[in-house]
Amino acid sequence: MTAIELRGVSVALDGRPVLRELTLRIPGGSRLGLIGPNGSGKTTLLRAIAGLVPHDGEIRVGDAAGGSLSRRELARRIALVPQSPAVPAGISVTDYVLLGRTPYIPYLGTESRRDLEIVASVLDHLDLAGFAARGLDSLSGGERQRAVLARALAQQAPVLLLDEPTTGLDVGHQQQVLELVDALRDDLGLTVVSAMHDLTLAGQFADHLVLLDGGRVAADGPARAVLTEQVISQHYHASVRVLEDPGGGIVVVPVRVPTERQVVM
């Protein structure tokens, strides 16, 4: 089954084209890694799928055209974890996660018992039960990222979009968050699309990579096919070595090429 399908999707921001005629099919239950240099359109693509920017072309969500769904219906099908989520002052973790239930609560109504039960189970699932009453702004970076993830899970949407989910986390917490997302995907059968900067992690935590450059798909396929020294140097203008990890998989490491100036010094 196809979770998300894009056909000829273009987005312009302030008259500047950011996505050009993008066509992409994301199978249900897959793990898609979205990579590409800064400004290549990763965030805009996620925002277009979540219905947050106007676009040309067609985006289908499950069996429905994205444009035909109301905001609420879309929010029940797609949960977006933004790159730098707002941290409202004085909000408790429970209340923050409860925001994820918004698409299910009547416009002027209040949450039901069931909404609170779902929040409790999500907090439990993400080991946040102990933080339930704490202020969101008192959490550490890793804990806060778990809370943001919990809010997205409370939306109970089959598709989870993550925009740089590991920004600002140390390497240990990066792995923890990504392992957590992976476990949740297995448990709940989610389709996960993550925009990632770290190419090694992207290769490890996605079945399929899509490399964007200049708003177009520059390369597309499994990690080994996309993450080659030649492709990365061409699109990222970076000097890297792609190494074989003895444990399986590949590792992308930046290398420093000696320059004239260094030789003189």
Add this chain to the structure above:
Amino acid sequence: MTVTERRPGHDAAVAPGPVAARLRAGTLLAACAGLAGAALLAVLVGPVRLPPGAVLLELVGRLPLVHTHSGLTRQEAAILWQLRLPRVVLGGLVGAMLALAGAAYQGVFRNPLADPYLLGAAAGAGLGATLAIAYGPDTSSWPVDLLPMAAFAGAVIAVAAAYALGRSGGAGSTTTLILSGVAVAAFLTAIQTYVQQRDSETLREVYGWILGRLTTAGWREVVLVVPYALLSTVAILLHRRLLDVLAVGDDEASSLGVRAARVRLVVVAAATLATAAAVAVSGLIGFVGIIVPHTIRLVAGSSHRLLGPLSLVAGAAFLILADLVARTVMAPAELPIGVVTAFFGAPFFALVLRNSRHAP
């Protein structure tokens, strides 16, 4: 999607389930008791002191099916019903409206410094009132005074202009909206000052209005304010949960299924109505819309579910007490109430700010 189904067996581990921020009945009751106390005190104190027991009996006697003999003289009863009570009720209404509007504006614009006079409401009301004082006909025989109506119309027109300007600017971000409010306010204030200087014989009256007063409060003003107050209170309180959603910003609110712009429009309209109604009968009373909601945020929490109802009650109590001070410290003369709200409000707020663990 079966997140809930993994719950059984975990209940014991998560001893108390998650508790969302809610207004407890006890908190609201305590706030209402405080308001009742403030109102009673304000009714009793004045040039003629009224006996508390008799006043209570007299008030209870007005309830349907209750007949009491309060023992108030005819003159005391007139002071109670014609002077003190309308003034206390009006002060309470004005304070409640300003505080609630302040809380709503701060939530909707995600800006702790937003206040009811943002978006040009005060400047518009000031111009309307000045025009009415300078050029309006003598309306003392009319059923409704012209001045409040003119102030009301001015405030609504100014905010509508600021909103239209802010939206035409493009993205319709909150900063654009606030800036267009500043532009509209500056323009209207310029006109207002011009009119005021041209008609120097009305200068004193205009100043008196701008500094804020409840001196002429009667049941007529109360009747004028009540419908607007009721409408805007209901509208804002109904949106209290959505105001909490807006706290994560327009983008995230949209991804949670909320049309942020629409919620903002409705809440801004309601808060402006509340402000305009308050300004129309009381002039410009600063500080209440900022001080009361922030004090509640610091003491009780920042969820709009607490903030809305508590701002309403605390704002009413605060203004009733401020008015009591305004009319007693220099009796028989009166201080402008805006002076009192600032004089007591600022140090009190500083105290709360210092002693609070969670800064806003």
